[in-house]
Amino acid sequence: MGGFVAGPDCCGGLCNMDFRQADLCVMTWLLGYVDPSDPHFVAAVLAITFNPLFWNVVARWEQKTHKLSKAFGSPYLACYSLGGAILLLNILRSHCFTQAMLSQPKMESLDNPTAHRVALMLLGVGSTLVLSSFLALGFTGTFLGDYFGILKEARVTTFPFSVLDNPMYWGSTANYLGWALMHASPTGLLLTAVVALIYMTALLFEEPFTAEIYRQKASQSYRRR
Template structure:
């Protein structure tokens, strides 16, 4: 296994591996696709119509799709890392403790945010017209504004350190960038949905 002090960038990232570019594409595909599908649902109710006008069934279907493609993305990213150069990134025992801690924290943020929001709150239910009664302000939302996205990013960092793949650290930064770009579109649109509901309440 190589050491960071004796490497150049070609020893860290093997750009000739197709699996690397498949993983890069999969990471970008998920938030882009779901935002496009969700906006179409808000405007045209395409999925809702498929499920006989039941928005909750439509949201559950989208939740299954998002979760499944998320698992596929993680699998592709892990496979890509295994095909990349392995480098000792941290000395023992930190090489074990740090990635385990990061993965644990990342999963904690992801799981608790899903629990707090529920299925429809997590998986774009507001685009189906399934709105929450009030803003969730408890843990983990009192720690991070976007704990699910941050939790996923932290888990990616932990996975890269666990597998000792420097390309995984670059991949985690890429994940973070993709999420931040998605939030610039997703956040204001969601705020608009709830603002319209409040405006409608005032008119009653």
């Protein structure tokens, strides 16, 4: 990247900063390595932002109108279709993430055996969380089946939900972080921070809404007794 240089070493005194200052310092440091105007970087940010927005808007619309279920003739078929769309969008997101890393310089200090071992560990942990979450929830539980009226009898508390809330999201974040370290990519690290921020924002909307769906179910079951 012509004329693109690393940012100033503002992180030498992290021990004297509070966490908010440290976060700002790290982000400033990463931005010194990243060209945010690069089309691949922009595409990755858009894909990361769009995916949770898409599935939340569509799922809430379905929960209020049931139009997808009516169009497909079954809530299960509608949920499977939305799940398939989400999977395709996630593949596109991962492709954009990788292309953004490949289009920008590596960070030489991260290109070493220790970082590679950490990357492999993160990919292993992340994949375990994602796959075990899917097995515990099933397809409809993973892909917003509760918005389609496909509700579970009880909250899932088996692994990995026994050790971590929202393991699918945090497993996915760990995978992106591991992938970024594997490529020694400051761009990947910055995009991973965007992934984590978008997931945390999505949870602010998803968790109360899902809790309300199950509260209404419990209330209806109580009235039938």
